[in-house]
Amino acid sequence: MRWLEVRRHAPTKKGTARGRGSHLSAHGVALARAVGAELGPFAFVVTSTSPRAIETAVAMGWAVDDTADMPSGYVPGEVEHHDQWGWPQPYVRYAELIAGGGELADVAAEHRNIWTETVRSVPDGMTALVVAHGGSIEPALVSCLPDADHASWGAPFSHLDGVRLDFEDGRFVSAQLHRAPSAASPRT
Template identity: 50%
Template structure:
């Protein structure tokens, strides 16, 4: 059986520290390493356009096979930056927004197509790994599943969180 691991990037340096060297903090590298050691064998790694996505994959122990310039989940007039952290039930809210916003639906469908394509790159028994950002992963998950039990999905994704 094939599997897909989708993870939010790891912990990053703060403020001016980000201007030098890597974007991930030492704590972020260590956390990503620990998560990477617990992952199944990943035969294909796909990341978003942000350098912290690539650094997270490498810290997990994986070379990046493909970097994709996909659109942000923050859609002007629909979802502002980090809105998902202000919502009591972010996945329920994303369901409503996906129904109301063709622009957000387009973003989710674009990401989901890349996730599916990553699965096409691997053999049975392998996993594909996708590294992205919060605010981009959550609406794609909602678009991918027809579940009405979204209230039980919890909060927005923290660093290194994500579904299999």
């Protein structure tokens, strides 16, 4: 058995301080340190190419082994920016959208492939870490476990929320969602 921990990036700076790539705020760094102290060890760490994802892994205490281009889960005409926050059962809605076979299904499959290759890169008995973005983690998670009880998964991912996936016999077999302590606004 292998495990994959997936976490949403930490809170970023706001307003003009935000900058290109949305760098982490001081609160984001502190929260990432607190969450990172409770996790690991990780045999391999992959983040999106965005500075906020890379900075999150480093602030959590983990060197980044690789970055990957991770497409946005916000697909015009299917899922607009932060739509998932208004859905009463976001994972059920993602499952419905993915079953429709549109561009979101392709995005979810691309993330599932990144996650699968990342967890396959670690030896049996070890864990890998992926740091990604809200709006893309949720559909990827549904894609990894299409037959799960999506209604039981609750809210979308806020900053530093995550999921630990069990990977066995070449596939994801179960997931445990974890919520981070007192993150800032979930939508930025």
